[in-house]
Amino acid sequence: MSRIKYLLISLLVGFALQIQQATYAQKVKITESFSNQSLDQILSALSGKYNIKFAYDPVALNQISFTGQFRNDSPDKVLKQLLKDSGFEFIALNNVYVIKRAEKPIVEEKNKPIQGIVRDRISGEALPYASIRVVDNDLEATTNTDGFFTIPDVKSDSVSIEVRYLGFEPLQMRVARVQYNSKPIVVELDPKKFILADVEVVRNITSMLATGDRPGEMVFDTKKVGDIPGISGIDILAPLQLLPGVDGTTESLSGLMVRHSPADKNLISYDGFTIYHINHLFGAFSSLNSKAIKDVRLYRGGFDSRWGGRASSVIEITGKTGNENSVSVDAGTDQLAGDFTFEGPLGKHASFIVSARRSYTDFYRSPQFLNLFESVASDLMLSKQNFTAFGSDPDAPSYLFYDANAKVSVKPSNNDILSVSGYVGRDRLNFLQMVSSPFINENALWGNSGAGARWAKQWNSWLYQNFTVGISEFTSNYQHYDSTLKRRGIQPVYDTIVRNYATETGLNDLSVNLNAQVTLSNQIILELGYQSNLVNSKSSENYYHAVNSLPVADTLRQYDFNSRVNTGWLQFNFKTNGLKSLVIGGRVSQHNLTDQYYV
Incomplete structure (x- = not known):
């Protein structure tokens, strides 16, 4: 009996102690302040100061921090606040607060x-x-x-x-x-490697050209430009003349005709600004250096609502942003010019590229240059056989060209891209013939320059935005003067006939584009945008004709006008497993010269 009485007394004492501890835990009031401390540290401090028992995984709670304060709060209220939005919960077992991972309700997981x-x-x-x-x-x-x-x-x-x-x-x-x-x-x-083992060539297949995802879109592999025979090994636009529907028989990119449309119906866009002149040596090859270009796309008619202002084709050119991993230097030369490219990173979030090319045809006339110049200016090359490569022939024309590309790109975050790019290309021709009649002095300078700024951002999984501002300038100045001594029949009297013809052309283009792409689903993409284009064009033409200082004709024509076009466009792009692209959209433009809307 004494043994049973002892066990009952022990149980009653233990139960009383538990009630006393539970009552104590409920009476405890916590007043503390924490600043960016882990839950493991907070619970350890509370246990030592307020004599509260906790059971938890210290490694898991060490990854969760808390900042806040408590004033005369119960342990239950403190724990609820500490574990809020942490993925953990607590239960009280035998005066011990057990902290465990919260049980998530079973719900259907969203895509x-x-x-x-x-x-x-x-x-x-x-x-x-x-x-x-x-x-x-x-x-x-x-x-x-x-x-x-x-x-x-x-x-x-x-x-x-x-x-x-x-x-x-x-x-x-x-x-x-x-x-x-x-x-x-x-x-x-990884770029494809062009290292071949010993093989027997049966036929030659090139993958330089591919069709794009949109109707009429053609894509070029810029790394294989040198595989196609051409005057310049870095002529990025030479392959355009080989495409179906493109007339390249004139051997001049300036006369490029797509779908039998005039050359002025081609839109050439380079990093957000328009290029109006893309040729060197009177159209023998393009003025765009392939070493500074990343992507070239040709849309041969039927292009979608993004593009407007031209009816024939669109050539979309994207410049390189520069090597983001290491500094790279590239240099080359041929019979006409030398080129230099320098690119590399600028810190951790930026990169640059600078590429330039200049001819040395003004002081070295190679056989290739003489043959090309004869085909485009045969009237100046009648005495070509007398020219020497490095000589100072008085009747030799002086011709040079140069072009340069530069771009700086900054990536402040993984979803933002800021870039500024520039381009300039010039041709200059001087011809002086003063040893025999007619005496000729001819000067010409023409070319294009432009700059563009762009901000692109992938806001989230469904919204992408691209904002560009571009400025472009085209200039062409030409002056021809000749003086001829003409004998009057059989009389020993000569008349001096003077002709002077001069033209000046200038075009300035400012464009602003804001485009957005909304991914509605795997099958539907919504694209929309706004464009504003300002163009100022000036030209003058002067012709003077005199015989023995007596004017026969003296005319001057001048033109100056401003054009402004505001455009909004919207289109839906549908694609399924069996349908690559179906684009339905519209474009509305308002022109200030006619004050009308065009759909």
Whole structure:
């Protein structure tokens, strides 16, 4: 009996102690202040100061911090505040607060997007218009101008994607879905290597050209420009003349006719500004250096609502942003000119590229230059056989050209790109013939220059924005003077006939573009934008004709006008597994010269 009585007394004492401890825990009032401390440290401090028992995983709670203060609060209220939105909860067992992971209710998981950016592994350049395909369900996407892509509706936690870009090795990789505001997945492609083993060549197949995702769109591999025979090994636009529907029989890019339309119906856009003159040596080759260009796309008629102002074709050119991984220097020369390219990173978030080319035809006349010049200016090359390469022939024409490209790109975040680019190209011709009649003095200077600023941002998985401001200038000044001594029949009397012809042309172009792309689903993309274009054109033409200082004709014509076009456009791009692209849209423009709207 004494043993049983002892056990009952022990149980009653233990139960009384538990009630006393529970009552004590409820009576405890906590007054503390914490600043960015981990929950592990906070619970340890509370346990030692207020004699409260906790059971928890210190490694898990060490990753969670808390900032706040308490004033005369109970332990239950303090724990609720500490564990709010942390993914943990607490229960009280035998006067011990057990902290465990909160049990999530079972709900149907929503589809989440896959966001990423495609880059060149060597240079870090973003690759525009790369093709992305989800291997598991054949969903497809295309990167935008800055290499961003979004696949909005993905049910699996991870999927396999296949990425392709012209001139690069295709890549398959496994990627996971991303949450809102997280960093995009970086996909890096390796350029194709052109090292061949010993093989027997049966036929030659080149993959320099590919069709784009939009109707009439053609894409060029800029790294293979040198594979096509041409006057200049770095002529980026020479392949255009080889395409179906493009008339290149004139051997002049300035006379490029697409779908039998005049040359002035071609729109050439370079990093947001318009180029009106793209040729050197009277159209023998283009004035754009392929070493500074990343992407070239030709839309041969039927282009979508993004483009306007031209009826024939659009040539969209995207300049390189520069090597983001290391400094690179490239130099080259041929029989006409030498070129130099310098690119590299500027800190961790910026890069640059500078490329320039200049001819030495003004002091060295190579056989190639003489042959080209004879074909475009045969009237000046009648005595070509007397010219020497380095000689100072009095009747030899002096001709030179140069062009330069520069671009600075800044990436303040993974989803922002700021860039400023510039271009200049000039041709100059001087011809002086003073040893025999007619005495001729001819001077010409023409070319194009431009600059563009751009801000692009991938706001989230469904919204992308591109804002550009471009300024372009075209100038052409030409002056021809000749003086001829003409004998009057059989009389020993000579008349002095003087002709002077001069033209000056100047064109200034300012364009502002704001474009947006909204990804509504895997099948539907909404594109919209606003454009404003201001053009000022001035020209003058002067002709003077005199015989023995007596004027026969003296005319002067001058023109000066301003044009302003405001445009808004909207289009839907539909694509499915069986349909690559179906674009439905509209474009409305208002012209100040006619004060009318054009749809």
